Amino acid sequence: MSSTQVPPRGRAQLHVVQVVGSGSARTCAHVRSLAAGLVARGVRVTVCAPRTTEPDYGFTGVGARFVPLTDCTEPEAAVALRAVCGDADVVHAHGLRAAALAVPALYGRRRRVPLVVTWHARTRAAGARARLMRLLERRVVRAARVVFGTTSDLVDRARRHGARDARLVPVSLAVPRAPSRAPSPAADGAETDGRREKIRAELGATGRPLVLAVGRLAPRQGFGTLLTASRAWRGLEPPPLLAVAGEGPDRPALRRRIEAEELPVRLLGRRGDALELLAAADVAVVPARPEGRAVVAQEALRAGVPLVAVAAGGLPELVGDAALLVPRGDADALAGAVAGLLADPARRRSLAAAGRAQAATWPSEDETVAQVLSVYDELTAG
Missing domain, CATH: 3.40.50.2000 (Glycogen Phosphorylase B;)
Structure with a gap:
């Protein structure tokens, strides 16, 4: 993968804001991989995530800007996120909590910024909390231009909740690198x-x-x-x-x-x-x-x-x-x-x-980045 930062398809540099609502290892590893691949393709990437994730996942180490979203209430986090998204071309939220922060941050803007949501896992809850989560799911998927589900059942659930566009996008795992000196x-x-x-x-x-x-x-x-x-x-x-x-x-x-x-x-x-x-x-x-x-x-x-x-x-x-x-x-x-x-x-x-x-049939990191970037291009074309 090339590390040369060249604006894709001969146009102005795309700015994508990646929003992470929790410190889930699976989600953070995916966002780091996505950020690295996007930066290598000339995309400007800002990662908004809990402060504790940067030391473990090194988003800045792959060329992204990092903005911590902790040490404040959710309304304050949404205000901070609104400022970060001021010149964004796409906002990509990972998980329901991240999307719940992104939706009010993008609401009422004169320039509409498309929201992409990746639904990594279904939240387990019971009773009143389960009803609240269903309401949140509906709000989030209906606000998103595109919902990515990591499994078919999540895609189907997003569609039942009224998603305009729900697609299956399996999340790749990083493949461990081979040692620099290969023994016999x-x-x-x-x-x-x-x-x-x-x-x-x-x-x-x-x-x-x-x-x-x-x-x-x-x-x-x-x-x-x-x-x-x-x-x-x-x-x-x-x-x-x-x-x-x-x-x-x-x-x-x-x-x-x-x-x-x-x-x-x-x-x-x-x-x-x-x-x-x-x-x-x-x-x-x-x-x-x-x-x-x-x-x-x-x-x-x-x-x-x-x-x-x-x-x-x-x-x-x-x-x-x-x-x-x-x-x-x-x-x-x-x-x-x-x-x-x-x-x-x-x-x-x-x-x-x-x-x-x-x-061997699962998508590589490079293929996953290319697939996601093609959706960004689709949403920002023209």
């Missing part, structure tokens, strides 16, 4: 095997299968179902170890269950080496409906790790036939799917190959 294939393979065995030894999975799950330890994330499934694995020979990477409010309750029921489970806490953990696993598990396109599922398929996941949300669309899908909340089905894979090396190899092939 034999040396590289030996080094990879060595790292894999070291990680397995650290986790206590030497001589036994390793099953990995990654996620926030919170209600409705499926970890209770996963622990129930792990009971059935105690009778396998050798019994697999279930490692769970992540932190959250349910950790104490999960820990009590593990100890009381003597489950073959280890809680790893928050980890920054998810890709290496996946590479060391025999099977990866996504035990609950993911929000948007499950990052762990994408990483597992790219790494060639057999995946067992729930048939919910955007997962079936994401993985196709490259993973085993089970009903949500069905511990017996989950236990059986994992046990079946552990007993069938040929099936694991087949799924690993299918996973890599499926991952």
Whole structure:
């Protein structure tokens, strides 16, 4: 990707404001990737996001201007955003909270600035909050010129709420860069095997299968179902170890269950080496409906790790036939799917190959940027 800043299509430089309402890792990583690609194509980019996101994601490091939206109330944030958007050609809000800030910031302007909204995930709520969220969804999607949904169900939901134009735009993951000095294939393979065995030894999975799950330890994330499934694995020979990477409010309750029921489970806490953990696993598990396109599922398929996941949300669309899908909340089905894979090396190899092939069909970062930029051009033409 070229880093030369040239105004696209021979016209004045486009100014795009990217608005982020929360510090979601998935959303911030996507916005950083988008900002880098747009800047490389000659677009002037301003990122408005919580102050805490800049140190972690370095939006200014890829050439964007950064404007923090924290330390103030939402009305104050909308006023600040209105000033930033004064000379914007397009405002692109990521998530409902970001869109809720952008809509009043753009209201009543003499020059209409098109609003694009990317709906990364559906907000889960109940009771009065659920009704409030539905009203917010309707307001946001009807104000937007274009709504991007990261899954087909989000696109359909936007259309039901009255979106003028709703499109499916899968969000790509950044592909880890290859090392600058590539060792020989034999040396590289030996080094990879060595790292894999070291990680397995650290986790206590030497001589036994390793099953990995990654996620926030919170209600409705499926970890209770996963622990129930792990009971059935105690009778396998050798019994697999279930490692769970992540932190959250349910950790104490999960820990009590593990100890009381003597489950073959280890809680790893928050980890920054998810890709290496996946590479060391025999099977990866996504035990609950993911929000948007499950990052762990994408990483597992790219790494060639057999995946067992729930048939919910955007997962079936994401993985196709490259993973085993089970009903949500069905511990017996989950236990059986994992046990079946552990007993069938040929099936694991087949799924690993299918996973890599499926991952190759997903858009690259460059393709995602080009697709989004084409919509910006469409909205600002003439």
